[in-house]
Amino acid sequence: MSRIGNNPIKLPQGVEVKLDNQLITVKGPKGELHQELKEGISLNIEDGQVVLNRASDSKEHRTMHGLCRSLVNNMITGVSEGFKTVQELVGVGYRANVQGQVLELNLGYSHSIFMKVPDEVKVSAEAEKGKAPKVILESFDKQLVGQVAAKIRSLRPPEPYKGKGIKFEGEQLRRKAGKTAAK
DSSP states (O other): OOOGGGSOEEOOTTOEEEEETTEEEEEOSSOEEEEEOOTTEEEEEETTEEEEEESOOOHHHHHHHHHHHHHHHHHHHHHHTOEEEEEEEESTTOEEEEETTEEEEEOSSSSOEEEEOOTTSEEEEEOOTTSOOEEEEEESOHHHHHHHHHHHHHTSOOOTTTOOEEEETTOOOOOOOOOOOOO
């Protein structure tokens, strides 16, 4: 069984954590995040560390203990360092352009796809000759970056035969062999 909830979280320089009833507020150089703590979980801030404690050893409190610790850790990492996701557009004629907070994707359909990206997420597109175009998402909110990346990927998921579609950088796809010709 995991003991993630028992690990203390180090507070980096310039990050401030406040607890008001069950609402955690984490403020740092990149932004500010809020999260509601689950019932039965308490938070203590002592000598540059954040420690989460649970009320009892019931199964629900143990699972929420690890979850809340991970969420608070992601908030602290996000406001101090930020998160970045890179996606590759693999396919002939696949392109990405960014104008402000609008992402324009050409993914082999008869039309272009325009997607408005939330203001908290910084989006950019790169295209190098001979390489697949890339869409780069950066933000201090890990959940929001993941949600936007999943929405972009759902527009053209990678297929197993040729590998065409939108995939995360470094992702290994399971490839299938095509049909073999009959004699």
